[in-house]
Amino acid sequence: MSLSRLYATKELLKKITFLNASRAITSASILSSNAPKPIQKHDFNRAVSEAEKIVGYPTSFLSLRWLLSDEIANVALHLRKLVGSNHPLLKTAKNLIYDGKSNMQAWGLIVLLISKAAGQSNDLLELEQDKSAGVLHSQRALAEITEMIRTSHLIHQGMVNLQTLKKSGNELASDSELIFGNKIALLGGDYLLGNACLQLAGLRNQELIELISSAVRDLAESNFIGDRDDENVALPSDPKCKIHIEDESPLEHFESTKDIDMSLILGHPEREWSFRHTLASGSLLGKSCQGTLKLAGQSEELQRHGYSFGKHLALAWQASMDLEPFRMQELPYNTSFSLISAPVLFQLDHDPSLYEEIKKGRKSVEEINYRKIHEAVLSGPGIEQTKELQRKHGQAAMDVLNEFPNCDARTALQNIIMAMQCL
Amino acid sequence: MSVSSSRAASARLVQEKLCNLLFNNQQKCVTVKRNFGSTYLPQTNSFMKIYQGTSKFGSFINGIKQSQASSTSIPQHSRDYSSVHTQQPAGPIREYKIDPYMLLEDELKYIFEDIRQELHQGTNQKELIQIAEYYFDGQGKALRPMVTLLMGKAINYHMYRENNPRTVDAQRKIAMIAEMIHSASLIHDDVIDQSFSRRGKPSVNVLWNHKKVTQAGDYVLAIASIMLSRLKHDEVTLMLSAVLNDLVQGEFMQLGAKETENERFSHYFTKTYRKTASLIANACKGSATIAGADAPIVETAFLYGKNLGLAFQFVDDLLDFVSSSETMGKPAAADLKLGLATAPVLFACEKYPELNPMIMRRFKEPGDVEKAFELVHKSQGLEQTRFLARKHCLEAIKLANKLAESPYQKGLTDIMDLVLNRMK
Structure with missing residues (x-):
């Protein structure tokens, strides 16, 4: 069994490239008129760090709290044993720690920003008005829970399937690195998920628990859609x-x-794309945004707006990331990209014969000639359609924002959406 | 609609079955040392009124009355009520036994049906459902839902002398959630331990992609968490959410223990509590809490579950050394092969210190597992483990006896026979 493809936790790799690109971008595109205080350069990182100031403290501290716990220290110890092995968990861990700032944390940041942008209902009891920088402590906890759930899911996804190993069963040498890596990944993910559940329970809001639990359910379900x-x-x-x-x-x-x-749904490019990614990311961000408005005692209607905002933002984000590999005119060797990204799906719809190439990957996507697909996508309408898709979801998120009162948090969110559009 | 009506029907069925059980039992007893009718019949007339006031228990009591009336004319045989689940009764011989599986048979069946239904409600992905419901086939011991249901009903009886339908329904949900948390942890354990078979069939990790299996475990947890939130009880939600943390931390403790000999036992106890007893204890506690029980009763329920859970796991660790793989449905000496030092080894270590280095290296060297297995059998380790389990069983019985006598409360004490004398 070839292990080389195990190196790639594609989701995360994609994000690194996405970020590096975003740092370089200094776009000069026209600013949207509904941004009252736009930043001049659409630098994604700047949009994020400006936004962090607005909600009180850099959200990257969010992750530090769970990184400092005993159990995680334990995991870190075990991780050292894996150094030198090929387990993808190492890559996941590295990305979580070193690349934590703008990727993983961005979701918590968005939850905090939307909390501040919407403010708190006057009906909320004085006692519950425990807040700093315009954000309730319970809302901060929710932002952290969102991060933990997302991280837990990424860690679980970054496991290795050992089912195909012939040696499967108890007689297997228990010190095998891959088994040990899986063990740590599974427990590490479970630890975060369990902790998220406990903290969520601590917020004592059963409707919120139901909402966020259903987002966890959606994440799990997303790993079963379509062929694999x-x-x-x-x-x-x-x-x-x-x-x-x-x-x-x-x-x-x-x-x-x-x-x-x-x-x-399957086979309809936009429907399939939006279904898959609503489950895999839109649901969690949408429901967290909805949940934070629930904590603020906002109306059902505003809560629905919150969901809509989060979902569309996540989808717009996804579309931007999907575009990333196709900014290069030629795909470097040994690189791959998501086969369920919007440009590929649109291209397949445009030219179904490309599916013959996809079929080669039924056993392992390594058999697929990514350069061939890359070339086909570049020559087709997929990229334009994806840009359109990105704009559509970005605009939908913008439209929701316009329902909120004008404030610095709203401006920050608008800046993030615009920076994303220009990536 | 149909579900709730079938539920009511099942509750009636259980009561009829209970009456029949008591009826037959009395017929079969040679020496009636204690008139068991009086155990269940209220001692005073005022209690009698309460009984007759509620229709369900009215019929229940009438059934017993009739049985008493008819029993006088029927010759009695010498045969105690026995069950396939027990090997032999522990402790003093009683006049009658309650087999909790018989008592709750229909309800337990519905519990698995309802869990599967909940799992179907959450998704349209067939493979996800397949993996998720793989262990809800009703083939397991169903210990957690059974104990939770028994505790709930015993407490309802203790407090109100009747079962409030709304409370009962919430307690059923807690029983379901407990079983779901347990199964989710089994699903993840199978991936971690690379197990081969469970309950006599291939384990999930053999049949499906490990990444999917992991996600299916998360899915079961998410559905359980949704059900929990629908109970709308903050304290109960907190209790059962804390169980998840205990389970993971228990697993972590199992990973690489390098504690000294003195710490080993306390490490083993804490690990056993977190991995097994916490779920049962908190499910019992939740069942009591949702019934509105006061703090001492809630504490009793919690401690009962804790002692039962510990005893159950000690016996489990013991069976790993004595039971063949056919009866267990999983390979023998599995713990040793996983590098785990359980109670029998820890006890044996006191007599055979050469086990110490083996424990430290997690029985990794060739021949370690066989040597340890042999030493445990040569030592008093197995007897000492059984003694430890018995100690916790007796403690649990003592706690159960704090509750008012009822068939369910009796079930709580009699279940200890099953825990202590089970073969698998």
Whole structure:
């Protein structure tokens, strides 16, 4: 079994490239008119660090709290044993620690910003008005919980599938590095998830617990959608299985996927993309934004706006990241990109014959010629369509923001959306 | 609608079954040292009124009355009520036994059905459901839901002398959640331990992609957490959420223990509490809390669950040395192979200090597992472990006896036979 592909925790790698690119970008595109105090350069990092000041303290401290716990110190000790092995957990851990600032933390930051932008309801008891920098302590806790859930999910995703090992079973040498790596990854993820549950319970808001738990459910579910290779890397659906339907627009809102007919989703590029990524990221950010407004005692309607904002922002974000590999005219060797990214799905819809290449990856995506797909996407309409998709979700998030009163937090969020658009 | 009506029907069924059970039991006793009718019948007339006031228990009592009336004319046989689950009764021979599995049979069946239904509600992904419900096949011991249900009903009886449908429903939910947390941890354990089989069938990690299995475990937890939030009880939510933390920390403790000999036992106790007893204890506590019990009763419920959980795990660790793989449904000496030093080894270590280095290197060198296995059998380790388990069983019985006598309370004490004398 080839282990070389295990190196790549693609999700995270993608983000590093995304960030590095964002640092370099100094775009001169036209500023949107609804931003009252826009920053001149659409530098993503600057938008983030300006935003951090607004909500009181750099959100990167969020992660420090759980990094300082005994259990994690324990995990760190065990991690040292893995150094030199090929387990992807090392990469996940490295990214969590060194690249923590703008990636992982950004979600917590957004929850804090939307909390401040919406403010707190006057109906909230005086006792509960325990806040700093315009954000309730319970809202800060929620931002942290959101980060923990997301991190836990990334760690669990970064495991290795050892099912295919012939030696599977108890007789397996228990000191095998991969098994040990999986053990630590699984427990580390569980630790964060368990801690998130406990902190969530501590907020004593049962509706919020239900909401966030359903986001955890969606995250887990996202790993089952569509075809997958042996490492559970998602493969796009056959464009030929697309059924003609009147309304091609993506599902706006769903409580649970139980009654959703997958045949109306898989193979329809935008629907499939938005379904997959709503489960994998939109749901958590949307529900956290909704939840923080719930904590502030805001109306049901505003809470729904919160969900909509978070979901669209996450999708706009995803679309920006999807575009990243296609900014290069030629794909470097040994690099890969998400096969379920919007440009690939659009290209498959445009030219279903490309699916023949995808099919080669049913056993392992390593068999796929990524350069070939990259070339095909560059020559097709996929990139333009993805940019359109990105703008659409960015605008949808902007529209929600316009419902909020004008304040520095709102401006910061607008800046982040715009910086994203210009990435 | 249909679910709730079938539930009511099942509750009636249980009561009928209970009456039949008591009825038959009395017929079969040779020497009735204690008239068991009086155990359940209220001593005073005022209690009688309460009984007759509530329809369900009215019929329950009438059933017993009839059984008493008819029993006088029927010849009695010498056969105690026995069950497939017990090997032999522990402690003094009583006139009758309550088999909790019989008592709760229908409810337990519905619990698994309802869990599967909840799992189906959350997703349309077939493979996710398959993995998630793999261990909810009703083939396990269902110890957690059973104890939770028994405790709930015993407490309801203790406090109100009747079962309030709303409380009962919430307690059923807690039982379901306890089983779901347990199964989610089994699913993750199987990936961690690379196990081969469980409950006599291939374990999840053999059948499915490990990444999917891990996510399915998270899914079960998420569904359990959603159900928990719908109970709308802050304290209960906190209790059961804390269990998740205990479970993970217990696993961490198992990873690489390098404590000294003196610390080993306390390490083992803490680990056992976190990995096994915490869930049972907190489920019992939750069941009592949601019934509105006062602090001493809640504490009793918690301690009962804790002692039962500890005893259960000690026996489990013991069985790892004596039971064949066929009865256990998992390979024998599995703990040693995983590098774990459980109570039998720790006791054996007192007589055979050569076990010390083996414990430190987690039985990694060739021949370690076999040698340790042999030494444990040569020592008093197994007897001492059984003694330890018995001690906690007796403590649990003492706690259960603080509750008012009822079939369910009796179940709480009689379940200890199952815990102590089980073969798997």
